[in-house]
Amino acid sequence: METRTLTARTPADGAQAAGRDIPEATVARLPEYLRALTALAERGIGTCSSDELAAAVNVNSAKLRKDLSYLGSYGTRGVGYDVDYLSYQIAREIGLMQDWPVVIVGIGNLGHALANYAGFGSRGFRVVALLDAAPELVDETVGGLVVRPFDDLEAVVADGPVAIGVIATPAGAAQEVVDRLVAAGITSILNFAPTTLAVPAGVSVRKVDLSIELQILAFHEQRKGSPVVQPLAREASA
Amino acid sequence: METRTLTARTPADGAQAAGRDIPEATVARLPEYLRALTALAERGIGTCSSDELAAAVNVNSAKLRKDLSYLGSYGTRGVGYDVDYLSYQIAREIGLMQDWPVVIVGIGNLGHALANYAGFGSRGFRVVALLDAAPELVDETVGGLVVRPFDDLEAVVADGPVAIGVIATPAGAAQEVVDRLVAAGITSILNFAPTTLAVPAGVSVRKVDLSIELQILAFHEQRKGSPVVQPLAREASA
Numbered sequence: 001m002e003t004r005t006l007t008a009r010t011p012a013d014g015a016q017a018a019g020r021d022i023p024e025a026t027v028a029r030l031p032e033y034l035r036a037l038t039a040l041a042e043r044g045i046g047t048c049s050s051d052e053l054a055a056a057v058n059v060n061s062a063k064l065r066k067d068l069s070y071l072g073s074y075g076t077r078g079v080g081y082d083v084d085y086l087s088y089q090i091a092r093e094i095g096l097m098q099d100w101p102v103v104i105v106g107i108g109n110l111g112h113a114l115a116n117y118a119g120f121g122s123r124g125f126r127v128v129a130l131l132d133a134a135p136e137l138v139d140e141t142v143g144g145l146v147v148r149p150f151d152d153l154e155a156v157v158a159d160g161p162v163a164i165g166v167i168a169t170p171a172g173a174a175q176e177v178v179d180r181l182v183a184a185g186i187t188s189i190l191n192f193a194p195t196t197l198a199v200p201a202g203v204s205v206r207k208v209d210l211s212i213e214l215q216i217l218a219f220h221e222q223r224k225g226s227p228v229v230q231p232l233a234r235e236a237s238a
Numbered sequence: 239m240e241t242r243t244l245t246a247r248t249p250a251d252g253a254q255a256a257g258r259d260i261p262e263a264t265v266a267r268l269p270e271y272l273r274a275l276t277a278l279a280e281r282g283i284g285t286c287s288s289d290e291l292a293a294a295v296n297v298n299s300a301k302l303r304k305d306l307s308y309l310g311s312y313g314t315r316g317v318g319y320d321v322d323y324l325s326y327q328i329a330r331e332i333g334l335m336q337d338w339p340v341v342i343v344g345i346g347n348l349g350h351a352l353a354n355y356a357g358f359g360s361r362g363f364r365v366v367a368l369l370d371a372a373p374e375l376v377d378e379t380v381g382g383l384v385v386r387p388f389d390d391l392e393a394v395v396a397d398g399p400v401a402i403g404v405i406a407t408p409a410g411a412a413q414e415v416v417d418r419l420v421a422a423g424i425t426s427i428l429n430f431a432p433t434t435l436a437v438p439a440g441v442s443v444r445k446v447d448l449s450i451e452l453q454i455l456a457f458h459e460q461r462k463g464s465p466v467v468q469p470l471a472r473e474a475s476a
Contacts, residue, residue: 012357024320026452031450031454095456095457095459096456108351110351113347114448117347123449123452124456125456187459188456189453195273196270196273211361212337213444214402216444217426217428218334219268221333221401222336
């Protein structure tokens with residue numbers, strides 16, 4: 001079985017940065033900076049201050065400057081950042097100069113939405129296969145691709161590299177699916193199934209759990225509705 | 239216009255905790271603990287150690303104990319945590335003892351998936367309305383609800399409390415939608431549109447951006463493929 005999943009691993013561009021430790025929170029903000037820069041470029045803006053860029057992504061400018069310092073980007077005093085060059089630096093750091101073939105497993109409602117999600121097509125993420133275990137979904141065309149049986153997974157990987165597996169199955173099927181993806185050599189997983197997946201070391205899992213996002217909102221909403229009542233115990237006992 | 243969005247704000251249960259500051263990272267883990275505890279309860283397990291619970295959510299047990307200490311939960315030495323009672327404490331802390339009516343705006347592919355998402359129905363999150371600006375989507379039935387025009391928003395809020403607005407529109411429409419939601423009194427927003435929303439103070443926004451999740455995975459995948467080459471400069475120049 002072919003277990004290497006990516007062919008286009010050229011250390012040339014990434015090697016300089018690969019040795020530095022970038023905090024996970026900074027990594028999570030890099031795509032946001034990139035999106036803001038892309039919007040500026042589309043408006044024909046060639047340079048921006050750290051204040052402007054920070055405001056566009058809702059962080060303070062000290063944090064932005066610290067984040068960009070990990071990339072060796074410090075801007076020019078009195079001028080700011082060159083929008084195109086900073087975009088290039090961030091895209092290179094994230095790894096967007098290469099192709100990221102994506103397989104989606106589970107083509108129910110969510111899988112349909114993901115297969116049609118325009119954001120997947122941008123930034124080098126290319127959906128190369130849609131897989132589902134349900135015979136009634138196989139051969140349906142979704143987002144321009146024909147749904148294939150889940151058992152075709154190994155054949156899909158043999159046909160060409162797959163960088164990222166997206167799991168959009170019910171929770172009960174997700175562990176079996178991730179085991180098969182990992183066995184087929186896929187080491188980056190985006191999991192939409194509402195369950196925690198066990199994976200071997202070296203496999204990255206990002207989880208998107210809609211009910212958890214809702215619960216976090218509920219926590220804050222509840223606090224807004226419960227103004228803190230200052231205890232009056234000291235006065236009462238005085 | 240009715241701007242209060244929640245009627246069931248009883249400080250009784252939440253007030254004790256509302257004054258304490260719980261770190262955002264802990265808040266994000268509470269739903270995960272709750273899900274693991276629910277799974278244990280379903281298997282008939284009445285008590286669990288911090289090690290077991292920590293393993294189920296992929297954190298170390300010191301972090302778990304610290305997280306639960308914010309809730310005043312310390313378990314019993316040699317016995318561990320009572321599964322049912324800890325579930326109750328977490329659910330109360332998050333605010334899941336009350337009803338969280340949800341409105342989804344934008345009933346394209348993603349909105350369809352969200353409307354059918356079973357996780358929304360659990361834990362007190364109840365979809366009360368589906369809204370879309372496109373006339374061709376209005377009157378379609380999705381997930382048991384009839385899609386209504388977006389202009390019905392104020393009427394929906396007047397009909398009953400809405401706690402959370404979910405935005406599943408294209409990026410270009412999202413700011414206008416969130417402005418209308420906020421004007422209608424909704425102060426918690428789950429945003430799926432790939433754009434940063436400007437909201438007044440006091441409004442909570444959680445953003446789920448699929449392309450950002452993919453980019454974070456790409457960053458890590460790239461690093462796996464770029465082993466650090468130690469510079470040999472010192473030897474070479476010696």
